[in-house]
Amino acid sequence: MMKYEFDNNVPIYLQIIEEIKNKIVAGVLAPGQQLDSVRAMAAKFEVNPNTIQRALSELEQQHLVYSQRTRGRFVTEDTRMIKVLRHKMAVSEIKNAVERLKLLGFDSDEIEQIFRESLEEDISKSDH
């Protein structure tokens, strides 16, 4: 058997980044909307303010949020950026799934067929 390895060594700040990205892509955080303050988020996540700061400045470097020194932080108003992010996240989600299936010995044709089945079921579900 293989080496033992249970997940969850993902750094907190990365998890927070993902959390916020999800909300931006899903529209829960709208373009231009103000984020909670560093200290407020630190309290909510029960985490040190520095950890939040790190997550947020990383998001800033990716141009997904911007900050105004004394006013606070805001979701980018550049909807193009958000669309790009949205697409990237979808691609990576799907690629990961495909990747894992290939490791289990599935080939592209099989994966495509199963994917097709999944979508069809979905459609019939939404017909109810």
Place this chain on the structure above:
Amino acid sequence: MMKYEFDNNVPIYLQIIEEIKNKIVAGVLAPGQQLDSVRAMAAKFEVNPNTIQRALSELEQQHLVYSQRTRGRFVTEDTRMIKVLRHKMAVSEIKNAVERLKLLGFDSDEIEQIFRESLEEDISKSDH
């Protein structure tokens, strides 16, 4: 401040079940092949033997492994069962991905299109 638990509340025994299922489906553990002993697995996973015990009996209930009192535990020789499992795992993998994307606001058409792109890239990659 205390640590906030983000993910990782999946019980260990479920993670172990997944691990073993993966090996069976991928063929790393062949039909009829003997599994490591409970104590050996407990050592490898650095986990209490009871946890292993629980995982294995669950797999027995699902007829994916069977035990012979004195000899040990073995992967099922029923290849049909394995095929079914294989298919189920693929479906659930893909459904999960689709599900997460729908939560992010994607509709079926978008997902299909991105899926198509992913596969095409894969093909062009393997052409190199």
Place this chain on the structure above:
Amino acid sequence: MMKYEFDNNVPIYLQIIEEIKNKIVAGVLAPGQQLDSVRAMAAKFEVNPNTIQRALSELEQQHLVYSQRTRGRFVTEDTRMIKVLRHKMAVSEIKNAVERLKLLGFDSDEIEQIFRESLEEDISKSDH
């Protein structure tokens, strides 16, 4: 008169980033060469290790250095990246000078003429 403002509020970690970029561009740090460890640099700059860490991880995000967990950090071996950086730094150096001169009321023609004089003097200097 204008607002009072003496320079030097530039964060230490940004100054360190510049320092290292300079060395990379000038070739003092060659592609693939190992950098001092975080702790060593912290001692050299008389600064907290976290500050060094921050500078270096920023450089890593810019793909100018890469790190290997247990071995240390290294200058990128991608000489293209270094060339790009080199060019960017030159452009920004010159743009800054031009910018400051424009604030002093110089127009492009004047600036070009003075620039030409500077270069000629330089050449005659290197003739000696």
Place this chain on the structure above:
Amino acid sequence: MMKYEFDNNVPIYLQIIEEIKNKIVAGVLAPGQQLDSVRAMAAKFEVNPNTIQRALSELEQQHLVYSQRTRGRFVTEDTRMIKVLRHKMAVSEIKNAVERLKLLGFDSDEIEQIFRESLEEDISKSDH
């Protein structure tokens, strides 16, 4: 740990001299115009009056300002002096930039080419 001083060892009085020269060259301070009093400037720069005194007498030695015992200090009316200063500042600005680039390993040809690019961009910008 103590703080390491990176830049900012330029004496304050020199910074103030530069500030005033900039204003004179840019025309913010016109020929013959009266300067603020020492005390007023000391307040504005949040600096000891002696520091201002020193900066101003240096400027007097360079014939860029002159003082009338009881009335105060004034910008020189010798526009030729100002033109010379203006030129000198431009030259030194550019020479500094060139100098720094040479330290980074650029040769004159490269610098000229990049300078040319910068100016062209500037022109195309003003065309918009």
Place this chain on the structure above:
DNA sequence: GTGGTCTAGACCACT
């Protein structure tokens, strides 16, 4: 020994 993450707590500038 290496890099990486996190906390606790401080100080700054800006409004």
Place this chain on the structure above:
DNA sequence: GTGGTCTAGACCACC
């Protein structure tokens, strides 16, 4: 009150 920077000191995984 906001974000931003920095220190001091801790712990982890990896080899």
